[in-house]
Amino acid sequence: MKINRRDFLKTTAATSLFFAGFGLPSFASQNKKNLVVIMLEGGMDGLCAVPIRGDKNFKKLRSEINLKKTLKLTSDFDLHPALENFKTLWDQNTASVFHATSIPYTGRSHFEGQDMMMSGGRVPYQENTGWLGRGMKLAGLKGNGLAMSLPMPLLIRGVPLNNNYFPINSSLPQKRLLNIIAEEFDQYSEKDLSETLSIIRNRDLNYFPGTNASTLALEAGKLLSDPNGPRVAVFKVDKFDTHAAQGGENGAHADCLKEYDQILKALKASLGSTFKDTLILTLTEFGRTVKQNGGKGTEHGYGTAVLMAGGLIKKSEVHGDWPGLKKKDLFEGRDLNSTMDARSIYASAMSTVFDLDFKRIQKDVFFGDKLENLSGKLFRA
Amino acid sequence: MKNFFRKVAFGLKPEEKVPSDPLTWAQKQVETIPELNWKGKHIYSEKEMRKHWIKQRVTEETVFRKKYKNDPDGLRRAEKQLENDSGMNFWPNNEISIRHAEAIRSESPVLAKLWYFWTNHFTISDTQTLPDFSTGAYQREFIRANMDKTFETMAYEGTIAWPMIMHLDNKDNIGPKSESGREEWRRREKEPATLNENHARELMELHTISPKGGYTQEDVQELAKIMTGWRPKYSKKLDQGSDVRFMSDRHEPGKKTVLGKTYKRGRKSLKIVIKDLVNHPSCREFIATKLCTYLITDKPTKEMITPIIKAWEKSDGHLPEVHKAAIKVAFEYNDKYKKFQNPENWWLQVINMSGLAYKYPVPERKMDNYMLGNLPSEELRESDWRLENIGYHPYRAKQPNGYSDISTDWMSTELIIRRLMYAKEAFHMYKTMDQLDLKNHENIIRSNFDDPDQILKIVSKAISNEEKHMILFNLPEVLKA
Numbered sequence: 001m002k003i004n005r006r007d008f009l010k011t012t013a014a015t016s017l018f019f020a021g022f023g024l025p026s027f028a029s030q031n032k033k034n035l036v037v038i039m040l041e042g043g044m045d046g047l048c049a050v051p052i053r054g055d056k057n058f059k060k061l062r063s064e065i066n067l068k069k070t071l072k073l074t075s076d077f078d079l080h081p082a083l084e085n086f087k088t089l090w091d092q093n094t095a096s097v098f099h100a101t102s103i104p105y106t107g108r109s110h111f112e113g114q115d116m117m118m119s120g121g122r123v124p125y126q127e128n129t130g131w132l133g134r135g136m137k138l139a140g141l142k143g144n145g146l147a148m149s150l151p152m153p154l155l156i157r158g159v160p161l162n163n164n165y166f167p168i169n170s171s172l173p174q175k176r177l178l179n180i181i182a183e184e185f186d187q188y189s190e191k192d193l194s195e196t197l198s199i200i201r202n203r204d205l206n207y208f209p210g211t212n213a214s215t216l217a218l219e220a221g222k223l224l225s226d227p228n229g230p231r232v233a234v235f236k237v238d239k240f241d242t243h244a245a246q247g248g249e250n251g252a253h254a255d256c257l258k259e260y261d262q263i264l265k266a267l268k269a270s271l272g273s274t275f276k277d278t279l280i281l282t283l284t285e286f287g288r289t290v291k292q293n294g295g296k297g298t299e300h301g302y303g304t305a306v307l308m309a310g311g312l313i314k315k316s317e318v319h320g321d322w323p324g325l326k327k328k329d330l331f332e333g334r335d336l337n338s339t340m341d342a343r344s345i346y347a348s349a350m351s352t353v354f355d356l357d358f359k360r361i362q363k364d365v366f367f368g369d370k371l372e373n374l375s376g377k378l379f380r381a
Numbered sequence: 382m383k384n385f386f387r388k389v390a391f392g393l394k395p396e397e398k399v400p401s402d403p404l405t406w407a408q409k410q411v412e413t414i415p416e417l418n419w420k421g422k423h424i425y426s427e428k429e430m431r432k433h434w435i436k437q438r439v440t441e442e443t444v445f446r447k448k449y450k451n452d453p454d455g456l457r458r459a460e461k462q463l464e465n466d467s468g469m470n471f472w473p474n475n476e477i478s479i480r481h482a483e484a485i486r487s488e489s490p491v492l493a494k495l496w497y498f499w500t501n502h503f504t505i506s507d508t509q510t511l512p513d514f515s516t517g518a519y520q521r522e523f524i525r526a527n528m529d530k531t532f533e534t535m536a537y538e539g540t541i542a543w544p545m546i547m548h549l550d551n552k553d554n555i556g557p558k559s560e561s562g563r564e565e566w567r568r569r570e571k572e573p574a575t576l577n578e579n580h581a582r583e584l585m586e587l588h589t590i591s592p593k594g595g596y597t598q599e600d601v602q603e604l605a606k607i608m609t610g611w612r613p614k615y616s617k618k619l620d621q622g623s624d625v626r627f628m629s630d631r632h633e634p635g636k637k638t639v640l641g642k643t644y645k646r647g648r649k650s651l652k653i654v655i656k657d658l659v660n661h662p663s664c665r666e667f668i669a670t671k672l673c674t675y676l677i678t679d680k681p682t683k684e685m686i687t688p689i690i691k692a693w694e695k696s697d698g699h700l701p702e703v704h705k706a707a708i709k710v711a712f713e714y715n716d717k718y719k720k721f722q723n724p725e726n727w728w729l730q731v732i733n734m735s736g737l738a739y740k741y742p743v744p745e746r747k748m749d750n751y752m753l754g755n756l757p758s759e760e761l762r763e764s765d766w767r768l769e770n771i772g773y774h775p776y777r778a779k780q781p782n783g784y785s786d787i788s789t790d791w792m793s794t795e796l797i798i799r800r801l802m803y804a805k806e807a808f809h810m811y812k813t814m815d816q817l818d819l820k821n822h823e824n825i826i827r828s829n830f831d832d833p834d835q836i837l838k839i840v841s842k843a844i845s846n847e848e849k850h851m852i853l854f855n856l857p858e859v860l861k862a
Contacts, residue, residue, distance in 0.1 A: 041779075041780075063571055064571060107598070108578070108582070108598065108601075109582060109586055109592075110780060110781075110782075111586070111587075111780065111782045112586075112592065114780075124592065125592075128789075147793070150772045150793070150795050150796060151772060151785075151790055151791070151793055151796065152789070152790070152792070152793035152794075157789070163794050164793045164794045164795050165794075165795065166795045167795075168770055168795075168798070168799065168802065170802050172798060172801065172802060173801050173802075173805070173851060177843070177848055177851060177852065178801075180839075180842050180843070180852055181801075181851075181852060181855050181856070184839055184852075184856055184857065185857065188857045190857050192788075192789065192792050193792060193797070193857065193860070196792055196793065196794055196797050197797065199794045200794055200797060200798055200801075203794070203798075205798075238779050238780075243550040243553060243577060243579055244550060244553055291575075293553065293575040293577060294553055294555055294567075294572055294573055294574050294575045294577075295550070295552075295553035295577070297553070299575075299577065299578065299579075300578070300579075332598075
């Protein structure tokens with residue numbers, strides 16, 4: 001493998017951490033590995049994406065928003081028909097599910113929940129960095145984050161020089177002009193502005209591919225597959241908050257799942273051979289109530305599913321300890337319970353992709369909270 | 382000192398006289414609510430605007446589904462035409478013009494800046510085509526029109542207004558034990574009556590006491606019960622478009638307890654519980670903090686918040702007094718703290734300081750000439766697109782908590798690129814004469830900065846007037862105020 005200066009710097013940064021007593025990873029033999037997180041905002045209904053099979057109680061509670069047609073995953077679980085690309089990956093052993101899991105948040109507020117799913121903390125609005133940003137910092141991955149949205153999500157804050165990409169079709173200023181402004185930012189010690197501008201100065205400012213989910217994913221895949229490109233990308237799919245007219249195979253929730261599925265498809269295509277060194281995980285603030293409401297929708301709930309894809313998946317499997325859907329099994333008598341702190345999945349993913357010791361992530365990224373190392377179970381080392 | 386005019390308003394126009402007493406100048410503007418500056422003919426009430434919403438909704442969901450059952454191409458064509466017939470692509474632009482005329486052309490830009498604060502506080506987010514028809518009217522009729530009353534009035538009227546009830550799903554909040562909940566058809570049609578907690582939760586979390594108020598999930602449910610029945614009555618002809626009223630047959634019977642206080646069943650309890658929420662100490666602290674965050678700094682201190690809370694207590698939440706206190710605090714901290722301006726306020730500052738009031742917003746005459754049924758011209762639609770691109774569209778926030786007031790949320794690669802681009806666009810809005818005028822930038826700078834020579838020196842590095850514009854409006858002095 002040809003190592004250029006930037007790779008070398010990255011390796012030394014990471015290596016110096018490992019010299020601090022955490023075992024040296026075999027970097028030289030490895031390709032660059034990528035982590036993609038797709039945030040599903042509004043509360044993704046794990047029971048709609050990956051419904052349980054043959055549970056009479058479930059069918060009864062959701063008589064009007066049940067799926068009539070599904071794709072089969074296992075003897076116990078089905079898949080929403082909108083997730084057809086996910087199913088293709090599943091059939092190739094590069095997609096899996098973790099069910100009955102959630103971040104440790106039971107307050108049912110979107111804003112608190114979204115804050116915590118990104119911060120990785122236990123108290124809303126307390127952190128101003130995200131778990132992914134802190135993980136990248138720990139791995140020495142400066143300037144390696146990419147958000148496919150107009151604002152910079154909290155999730156990857158905490159490490160400098162992140163980039164975002166949501167292009168606009170217009171001619172952009174010349175470098176000379178940017179340099180004048182950059183000088184002033186420096187003059188005024190505007191650190192955040194200076195850093196942002198330094199990224200802009202390195203951008204191809206005359207290229208506009210568009211901004212729908214698939215196009216953004218194609219661009220992200222291109223950048224991620226570049227050995228010198230970013231190693232982390234973050235997407236956002238919103239409108240999962242279906243209090244009314246959630247729908248079954250078609251409907252508001254199906255549309256959102258489809259958008260996720262299109263991102264998967266585009267990433268698979270554009271990552272090319274890098275797909276095998278990539279993990280693509282979903283993240284949401286909470287699941288939704290088991291029971292449908294009067295508006296044929298569902299309310300804010302608790303347990304949900306994490307959808308996982310990419311070449312670093314160990315094998316197709318629905319992981320998790322299924323808690324059951326009888327009233328007594330439900331969280332507060334209404335929601336699918338969570339039997340796994342979802343942060344264990346994210347910590348394990350970062351351990352796998354960033355080659356970091358799990359305990360170190362647990363301590364420095366997730367505040368020493370009790371998490372389970374699932375790396376060996378879920379992902380290929 | 383001149384920074385203050387950008388902090389509480391949108392800066393001064395190139396030839397504008399500097400007010401001799403800035404604090405009084407600003408405070409006077411929030412005492413009364415003047416008529417809107419916009420003189421176009423299309424200023425309709427929320428209820429009038431709802432007619433267009435109904436047309437769009439009913440035609441789409443009832444008429445078209447039958448008529449084009451087997452004709453998908455026909456459906457697509459009909460849908461496009463319907464958008465023009467209902468004015469879907471026109472109304473938001475019309476409303477933005479009304480909104481922005483207040484900042485740029487009116488005698489009370491300070492009031493406008495605070496209006497924008499409150500419209501974000503009572504966000505109607507992007508759902509159910511509300512932004513295309515109703516959000517602008519909601520912001521005029523229930524937010525701006527109540528800015529000379531108490532916060533209690535604004536909160537109550539803002540809560541039971543049709544767009545807010547729709548947006549937070551209270552139309553689906555029906556008492557399980559209510560008269561309607563016990564009706565036979567619900568069993569037959571499998572449409573059980575259930576609570577929908579969404580609105581109740583946001584009323585506490587976002588609109589009044591915030592999570593610091595210490596409510597529990599049970600409080601949320603109890604408040605949701607108080608709110609059951611506040612909804613529009615559904616009909617085939619109007620869909621959900623009829624007026625919000627209290628439907629007692631949908632109301633959950635029995636007493637409810639929120640934050641330790643018990644409320645009787647019935648219509649009056651909502652008003653009483655809102656009164657209690659707005660008088661909760663967490664409410665005034667929450668809003669005083671938000672006001673300081675908006676005007677002064679990401680991290681307001683206790684010293685900043687206290688005078689605003691005091692003014693609130695003394696005046697019973699009379700908004701002009703609360704606003705005057707906030708303006709005074711902003712004045713006192715003017716030199717010490719500079720606040721990064723959100724994209725919309727920045728854009729209005731660019732227009733105002735440039736002296737582009739003749740070009741923006743799109744003038745009344747052009748808006749008035751538009752006829753329903755036609756596709757609006759690009760010129761008429763531009764402001765809607767621009768706000769979306771700039772990252773701050775006041776009718777299209779993705780979530781009910783609206784837009785962030787924290788600087789770092791506005792400092793991404795893309796958002797900074799947008800500011801460079803739109804500074805350039807603003808320059809090209811000038812008439813040719815103004816584009817060529819070599820004194821133009823000097824005038825802008827002399828009007829708006831205490832130390833103009835320093836800024837002039839930086840801007841003189843530009844090789845064209847266009848570049849001067851881009852540099853000037855992206856300097857830290859303009860990005861922050």
